[in-house]
Amino acid sequence: MAESVVLATHKRDGRGSHRAAKLRSQGMIPAVVYGHKEATLSVTLSGEELGNAIRHGARVVDLKSDAGVQKALIREIQWDHLGKEILHVDFARVSMDERIKISVPIEVKGIAPGVTAGGLLGQPMHTLHVECLAIRIPEHIRVNINELQIGGAVHVRELHLPEGVLALDDPDAIVVHVTAPQAEPEAAAAPAATAEPEVIGRKAAEEGEEEK
Numbered sequence: 001m002a003e004s005v006v007l008a009t010h011k012r013d014g015r016g017s018h019r020a021a022k023l024r025s026q027g028m029i030p031a032v033v034y035g036h037k038e039a040t041l042s043v044t045l046s047g048e049e050l051g052n053a054i055r056h057g058a059r060v061v062d063l064k065s066d067a068g069v070q071k072a073l074i075r076e077i078q079w080d081h082l083g084k085e086i087l088h089v090d091f092a093r094v095s096m097d098e099r100i101k102i103s104v105p106i107e108v109k110g111i112a113p114g115v116t117a118g119g120l121l122g123q124p125m126h127t128l129h130v131e132c133l134a135i136r137i138p139e140h141i142r143v144n145i146n147e148l149q150i151g152g153a154v155h156v157r158e159l160h161l162p163e164g165v166l167a168l169d170d171p172d173a174i175v176v177h178v179t180a181p182q183a184e185p186e187a188a189a190a191p192a193a194t195a196e197p198e199v200i201g202r203k204a205a206e207e208g209e210e211e212k
Helices: 017-025 047-055 202-211
Strands: 005-011 028-035 038-046 060-065 068-079 086-093 099-109 120-122 127-133 141-144 153-155 174-179
Touching: 005 028, 005 047, 017 028, 017 086, 028 047, 028 068, 038 047, 038 060, 047 068, 047 086, 099 174
Parallel strands: 005 060, 028 086, 099 141
Antiparallel strands: 005 038, 028 038, 060 068, 068 086, 099 127, 120 174, 153 174
């Protein structure tokens, strides 16, 4: 699980796309902090520091301001159309003992014997919806497939989850499976040679010509 990191925030005055674009040109990212029945705050923070935190898998951070430090969950990130630049961030206040619902990526590890034998590996689920303490969000849920044979599958109920983490998805849902390879379609049989169909009246005409 990723450790919480400290991000310095500054009060943000003014709203609008023009103001936000100016902030980003200065290396700052506009954001809001809300939740726990407290006033929603408009803040800015370093784009570089935020980017580093996200790349290292941070989900919960400590937001530092003139009023002190408060824990917050990175609830939503708005990216540009290329998915490279952060445009805006929503932070939700959380407490140490608060349980939250969140999606966590699934990471498949190992080599399935069924794939080595010619089977096809499929992964219907790439994220798992879980409930856990806000300060104990797993970076990922690892699935070991080293014993998965053709026809075998790993279901949600069979996942090994960290202590205190509860899966919210259907227990019978398939996370990953190995299916038998598709049979090669048989070559279409060549059509049998057929005799030229006899045209009614043609034979009689031909016989009449022979008599002439």
